[in-house]
Amino acid sequence: MPPEDRTLSPYTGYTRAHWEAVADSLLAAVAPYATEDGALYHLPGTHTSWSGRLSDGLEGYARTLLLAAFRRDEKVLERYADGLAAGTAGVWPRIEHRSQPLVEAASIALALRLTRPLLWDRLDDGVRQRAAAWLGDALTAEAWPCNWELFPVTVGGFLQEIGHEPEASRAAIDRGLERIEQWYVGDGWYTDGEGRKFDYYNGWAMHLYPVLHAWLADDADLLELYGGRLDAHLGDYARLFGGDGAPMLQGRSLTYRFATTAPLWLGALTGSTPLSPGETRRLSSGALRYFLDRGAVDDRGLLTLGWHGPDEALLQDYSGPASPYWASKAFLGLLLPPDHEAWTAREEPGPADRGDAVTPVGPPNWLLQSTGSDGLVRLHNHGSEDVRYDPYYTRLAYSTTTEPSPSYDNSVIVGDDASRTDIEPLGVGEGWAASRHTVTEGIRVTSLVVARGAVEVRAHLVAGAAAGTPVRVTGWRPGEGVRSELLSMHGLLDSTGVTEEEATLFVTLARLTADPDPLPLTELVSVKVEGAYEVGVSWASGESARFRFSTSDARSSESSWSVTPL
Template sequence: MHLPPADRTTSPYTGFTRAHWEAAADSLLTAVEPYASEDRALYHLPGDRASWSGRLSDGLEGYARTLLLAAFRRDEKALERYATGLAAGVSGVWPRIEDRSQPLVEAASIALALRLTRDLLWDRLDEGVRQRTAAWLADALSAEPWPCNWELFPVTVGGFLAEIGHEPDASREAIDRGLERIEQWYAGDGWYTDGDGRKYDYYNGWAMHLYPVLHAWLESDERLLDLYGDRLSRHLCDYSRLFGGDGAPMHQGRSLTYRFATTAPLWLGALTGRTPLHPGETRRLASGALKYFLDRGAVDDRGLLSLGWHGPDESVLQGYSGPASPYWASKGFLGLLLPPDHEVWTAPEEPGPAERADAVTPLGPPNWLLQSTRSDGVVRLHNHGSEDVRYDPYYTRLAYSTVTTPSDSCDNSVFVGGDPSRTGIEPLGTGDGWTASRHTAAGGARVSSVVLARGATEVRAHLVAGAQPGTAVRVTGWTAPDGVRAELLPAVGLDDDLTGVTTGDTTLFVALARLTAEADPVPLPETVAVTASGEGEFTVRWSVGPEVRVRLDGTGVNVD
């Protein structure tokens, strides 16, 4: 990908300006063109993998997600090509939108793109094409979505159809129904779960906030914008902390192949004026993420986004991931809707949270603890409240970071009887420098866990209850890449190989952990000391900071 020279005056951290974003968008749009069908209704991107929806749906996905990029870019020549494809697609090429079908997802991208570019695309279409397009989209108004962020796809389609006067009553009903349904998943402080349960991840930003806020903004509905915009602003206080000093987003959750779609809520806050971030901080975080992926091979030698994280990587994919799925990264170009003279483009870059100071930040609704260190820019997420409906290494590990990926060896886990399973995660609270949870382990044993953090150091404690005496217990820590140091030392109940055995109804195991990119850190044992003082009780003495007493039992945790 050919980009302009770095601008270190306006952008001292990344060198990226609006011109870099425009060049990246143009390059991505150019690269997909050879893979368009003759009628331009489908984009069949190369690769052996197909999603579980099939080739036709995957081709529609390629059209819809790259159309969204063209809409944010407001590229008239590109939009002319997509207009040709639209006319063919709604004339019998595209599959119908049915209950819980992938075309419902893509209909939302198409509707949003059409709404954003009415003057450049929709208003220039023949009346017959407009009627067929509206009729195709209208199936989304009654199609049943999966009970998660999918509820917002009929909202997005309904917003466009209501605006053009097509089935206005049904459109309004779909909007009201979808917005009402997501209320049951709003957990407070700017956080949603992605459906029932405790599925906290990037879907908060690129779906649960994106669609309602954009809808309210496009409607000029101040009541809705106050509601959803204020939630977004609160979310961004936490969300901005999920980016490392190198620009990397946190490596946690599903659909990570969307990559710099993680920047969408940052731009959305600036676009709608609902953000706590300074303009230069917004651009630094967003440009940092784009640069992070472009520098690490996210775009292949054909100019295409691969299915993966840096380059191709099967481990971050789901069954619904098809060749064009990565192009939901298009959402990251939302900032191009801001005019070139907007302060988010003109203000000098400012450091992000991970670059300003060491911080240990509790996040209430997901029951997470974020731990960042300025010296190396690493951000660590201690997960004591998020899980998927099934065991998933991207949800159920004890910790994630901006410089590591979940390993096949089950890093950041507690093995009870040789099994690392962690299900039924129950939050036990989070506070100043700590977070805790309880979960079900192998054989029905219950494990109460607490982590305390200061600087780059962690104290991890696990109280195992309900296991037979003599049951083997092993704890694991970080698996670090080159250039990063991972440490795990026994403190209570563990041998040097980080294993121990249960000795009664409850047994306490404590380890010291650290993940750091510092070249020569202070030895880990010199940063903290731990002494057990009773069943489930221990004291933490930091080398710098207050002494902390902790009590874990079968019902909760007390930290003082």
């Protein structure tokens, strides 16, 4: 690595030279794992994806080719040209409906489009014909109804550019872009398919592919549409990074690690960002350095399956040895010329560097809480869930420093059940967010969080449970260098469960902080429960807020409780 430059980059020390060095190192490290013909990259590891070893080898080729395309190293691209010739001669599996090769075809097509003069235009005509034919199956392959709809769009954009099946290519582009419209919910946010799946796929998929397609096609109208959405999204997205560079530990596919920086660079590349050049690089370099400093790359120079180092708790059934190399998307910033402001401007503070803030995010119904003293960011989740149970979607809160625990941190446990499904957002506002969810049939929990500084007031109303049903409320999982606190204020003082056969309110104070000697929670906030279902919050600063839990029939387990700020 080059020497740090703390004048240009006072927060991270990283410059463009560091990004180039990391890209070169990653590309050099995977080279020994290529097959003799270069068509497959069989990276070491015991965790094989659901699609099998052959598909995993293709994944290794495609995702590292994408890195080579952003790096634009002609010598490295030559070995990928050899692999393309061999792969399309019968080595690679065909692209079929809902198959993993459809994902990898998008990376290959994007790489070929980005490096056309350096790679595609230098290939023999026969290789070009075979490659176009192999990619062409993506135009009619059925995608899973999620971000996969954009893979035929990405392939179609390249094939249309080279004149291969232009009508089918156009149809694939139009079809994919039309399908994602049903998942755009406004203010720069998409769900990743039906339901309320909000996570990093917004940035590294739902925004990345349409914006890059519009930019590469030089389509001003499309870029205005999709670039405008990206611009709106980045205002919220930038708040998901901690002061130490850590992205938020929420959602799936977290092993892609610094792929989280791709939309930041994309905004700078296309002029679709509210962030200054110095802030863009500070956030991006901060995330890259965060992972490199914590063991994301092993002693062979390979990205591991995990977060810091290897960690199977984060993996999905589609994760294979080469999956982490979707982190290649982070190097999109290398498409910016060295004299671009994003590389030459002095780093500027990111949101987590600028002091305490509590920010409502409407579409996912999230409340983001950051503290400038320790750079921690917390995400209060009152509107995102996966169709499957997933601890990285279903907990009440996440942070940039703690991982969800198997013992149900940030949960409400009724009886022995800690499930949180059918999450319904009930609103988000200045300093608060609320939702309701199902624990088990007939039992619903309505939750409210009110936050200020590092302090959280959490209120949970349990409805539909029989009298005497035990209730347990959990807080933050302790992490390295941080302390977790949870203090009962109402409902758990004299009882451990439901007190009557209607609805019971439980209120706690919570805090996650790196402050070694914080003031006691009760000196910072006081809570008063009036009647059965009204919560008053008074901060030491003198500000206060009141909220009412209400329903048409408190005695009915089918009642739909709501939360209203007063």
